[in-house]
Each structure stands twice: as structure tokens, then as C-alpha cells.
Amino acid sequence: MxxxxxxxxxxxxxxxxxxxxxxxxxxxxxxxxxxxxxxxxxxxxxxxxxxxxxxxxxxxxxxxxxxxxxxxxxxxxxxxxxxxxxxKLMGRLRLSIPQSFEPWWELLGAFQRTHPDIQVSVYSTERRVDLLADGVDVALRVGAIADDTVVARRLLSLRHVLVASPTLLGRLGNPAEPNDLDRYPCAAWGSTLEARPTWTLAGQVQQIKAAFTVNDYVHLRGRALAGDVVTEVPSFLVVEHLRAGSLIEILPDYPFPESPVHLVYRKQRHLSTIVRAYLDFCRYHLAIVEERCTLPPSTL
Missing domain, CATH: 1.10.10.10 (Winged helix-like DNA-binding domain superfamily/Winged helix DNA-binding domain)
Structure with a gap:
């Protein structure tokens, strides 16, 4: 029949x-x-x-x-x-995000509250992972993408800022131009022990006599809050401190360049339902991240 x-x-x-x-x-x-x-x-x-x-x-x-x-x-x-x-999506999602990208932690929390049966595994690293070799479904990358084997969805742009505590500036004054930084204790991000850090301010490369280097922006933020150093940090790590006045942006007329932020995934004919759901969620809930990356007006 x-x-x-x-x-x-x-x-x-x-x-x-x-x-x-x-x-x-x-x-x-x-x-x-x-x-x-x-x-x-x-x-x-x-x-x-x-x-x-x-x-x-x-x-x-x-x-x-x-x-x-x-x-x-x-x-x-x-x-x-x-x-x-x-x-009702179920399964595992493997992600890579830069270290200390705090706004993305909030977005991931919101994603899992929406899809509680998806297990999320995050590999937090400063290096650019190989999506295939490292078994990563989607990577969050800051900076230009020059890899034609992947698809890159641009989300937003962010920039780094120079900050110092009111205590340090009260003792040493405010720098007027990049060359004035030579008389300030500076700390910088560095991925190798031998590298001498540089800051690109208003398009000009400035070599820094760094008293301290570390490949951890949260550590740098802590040293700035303690009043020890002038340092460079991503905007999203200090927005709340700038609004509260516990840190001050210095040399705002000499900004760092903006960097694009992308979600990157392998080229393939059919994306998994879980990966597609994550990509769409990030696009529709990007305000969670943008709010944390928007700098308040400079007080200088």
C-alpha cells in the first residue's frame, strides 16, 4: 500500500x-x-x-x-x-579567541544561555591558530586577514589606548607629545623576551624604553591601575576604568590605528547547524561587545 x-x-x-x-x-x-x-x-x-x-x-x-x-x-x-x-541544538562548538578578550566572555555566556545543550570549548591564545590542524570551528581574530583558505566575517573595529593613573600623572604631569614618553615609566605588550616594543601613534612608530614587558594585557592594566606605568591596552579592557576616572587616556591626539575584528572559519560547502547558529548569534548580539569597546570622551 x-x-x-x-x-x-x-x-x-x-x-x-x-x-x-x-x-x-x-x-x-x-x-x-x-x-x-x-x-x-x-x-x-x-x-x-x-x-x-x-x-x-x-x-x-x-x-x-x-x-x-x-x-x-x-x-x-x-x-x-x-x-x-x-x-534544539546539541553538540560541541570549538572556538579560539584572543587572550583577555573580556567582552566576548559575556557574549559566549549569552549564547550558552540561549543554547544550553551546546558544549563550548574555548582555546584562548595570542597566536593565530590553524583551524584545521587545531580542530577549531570558528576563531575570533584581531587584525587583517590574509588567508584565502578561510572565510572572514568582519564584525567591528577597535583600537588600543595609552593610559595612566591619576596618581602617576599627578606626580609626573601629562605628556604633550610622544617624545615626552621617554621620561615616564612605560610597560608594553611583548611576545618575546628579546623584542624591543614599539607603539604606532598617529601613524608614527615610536620605540619604547619599556621598564616592563609581558604578553598579557590584563597584567598591564593592573600595573597601570597601581600607578606604576604608562601602558598600551585594548580599549575594551579599560572603558569602565576610564569612565570611573581610575585611569586616564593620555595623548588622545596621537591615536593608535584601528584594528578590524573578524570571525574566521574554514571554507566549506555546508556549515554545521551549530556553527551557523553561533555566527548568526554573534552578528545579532554584537552590541554586547560594541558597548564594551566604545571609549568615553577624553578628559584631557
């Missing part, structure tokens, strides 16, 4: 006409009519009587409807259950 044809017959019985059933099922009327005829031939009974107003179920058709309609409803309920389960 053609169970698809039985489904069509049940729908005709419920709607009272072939055309209404065809419209409900989204199939051409000739196809539905042919399938009903084939079902009648297979069962060797007449199921429907055509009338001027539509069609009427025969006695044999009524018996088939009584037995089949409940089964059709059970199948439809099973289909709805499966589709519902598919919308």
Missing part, C-alpha cells in the same frame, strides 16, 4: 474536495487525483464518489479513514517532534 496515497486520501476526506486537499498538501491536483485512483485500484474498492460539490467518502472509504487517520496523526506528531528536536 502506498502510504503517501493514504495520507492524500485522509486529507481529501477531511477537506471534502480534491482541490482543497491538493492545496493543503502542496501537490498538483492531477497528481493527487492519480494517486487516489491508484490506491483504489490497489485495494480494489471505490473510496470516493465524485459529486458536483466535491467528493464523498464511500462506506469502504469511511472504514479506511477510521483506521488510517489515527496513524497519519501519529506520523505527523512524530515529524513535529523530530523537527522540534532539530531546533
Amino acid at each position: 502506498d502510504y503517501n496515497a493514504v495520507h492524500m486520501f485522509v486529507t481529501v476526506s477531511q477537506t471534502g474536495s480534491l482541490s482543497a486537499a491538493a492545496e493543503r498538501l502542496g501537490v498538483p491536483l492531477p497528481t493527487l487525483s492519480r494517486k487516489i485512483t491508484e490506491l483504489e485500484r490497489a485495494l480494489n474498492v471505490q473510496l470516493l464518489e465524485r459529486t458536483a460539490r466535491g467528493c464523498r467518502v464511500t462506506e469502504a472509504g469511511s472504514r479506511l479513514y477510521d483506521h488510517a487517520s489515527g496513524g497519519i496523526e501519529l506520523l505527523q506528531e512524530a515529524e513535529r517532534t523530530l523537527l522540534s528536536a532539530q531546533t
Whole structure:
């Protein structure tokens, strides 16, 4: 027995006409009519009587409807259950984000509250991971993307700022230009022990006599809050401190260049449902990050 044809017959019985059933099922009327005829031939009974107003179920058709309609409803309920389960995403999402990118922590928390059955594994690192070799689904990267093997979705731009505590500036005064930094204790981000750090201020590269270097911006923020140093940090790490006055942006007329922020994933024909859900969530909830990256007006 053609169970698809039985489904069509049940729908005709419920709607009272072939055309209404065809419209409900989204199939051409000739196809539905042919399938009903084939079902009648297979069962060797007449199921429907055509009338001027539509069609009427025969006695044999009524018996088939009584037995089949409940089964059709059970199948439809099973289909709805499966589709519902598919919308409830489950699985693992493997991410890479830069160290200390605090605003993204808030976004990830919101994502998991929306999709509690997705397990998120985050690899936090300063290096640019190899998505394939490191098994990463999506990476958050700051800076230009020069890799034609990946897709990069640009999200926003951010920049770094020079900051110092009011205590330090009260003792040494405010620098007026980059060359004045030579008389300030400076700390800088550095990925190697040998590298001499540089800051690009208003397009000009400034070599820094750093008293302290570390590859951890949170550590640099802590030294600035303690009143020990002038340092460079990403805007999102100090926005709240600048608003509260516990840190002050210095040399605002000599800004660092802006850096683009991208979500990066491998080129492939079909993205997984989980990866697509994450990418869409990030796009629609980007305000969580943007608010934390927006600098207040300088107080200098």
C-alpha cells in the first residue's frame, strides 16, 4: 500500500474536495487525483464518489479513514517532534579567541544561555591558530586577514589606548607629545623576551624604553591601575576604568590605528547547524561587545 496515497486520501476526506486537499498538501491536483485512483485500484474498492460539490467518502472509504487517520496523526506528531528536536541544538562548538578578550566572555555566556545543550570549548591564545590542524570551528581574530583558505566575517573595529593613573600623572604631569614618553615609566605588550616594543601613534612608530614587558594585557592594566606605568591596552579592557576616572587616556591626539575584528572559519560547502547558529548569534548580539569597546570622551 502506498502510504503517501493514504495520507492524500485522509486529507481529501477531511477537506471534502480534491482541490482543497491538493492545496493543503502542496501537490498538483492531477497528481493527487492519480494517486487516489491508484490506491483504489490497489485495494480494489471505490473510496470516493465524485459529486458536483466535491467528493464523498464511500462506506469502504469511511472504514479506511477510521483506521488510517489515527496513524497519519501519529506520523505527523512524530515529524513535529523530530523537527522540534532539530531546533534544539546539541553538540560541541570549538572556538579560539584572543587572550583577555573580556567582552566576548559575556557574549559566549549569552549564547550558552540561549543554547544550553551546546558544549563550548574555548582555546584562548595570542597566536593565530590553524583551524584545521587545531580542530577549531570558528576563531575570533584581531587584525587583517590574509588567508584565502578561510572565510572572514568582519564584525567591528577597535583600537588600543595609552593610559595612566591619576596618581602617576599627578606626580609626573601629562605628556604633550610622544617624545615626552621617554621620561615616564612605560610597560608594553611583548611576545618575546628579546623584542624591543614599539607603539604606532598617529601613524608614527615610536620605540619604547619599556621598564616592563609581558604578553598579557590584563597584567598591564593592573600595573597601570597601581600607578606604576604608562601602558598600551585594548580599549575594551579599560572603558569602565576610564569612565570611573581610575585611569586616564593620555595623548588622545596621537591615536593608535584601528584594528578590524573578524570571525574566521574554514571554507566549506555546508556549515554545521551549530556553527551557523553561533555566527548568526554573534552578528545579532554584537552590541554586547560594541558597548564594551566604545571609549568615553577624553578628559584631557
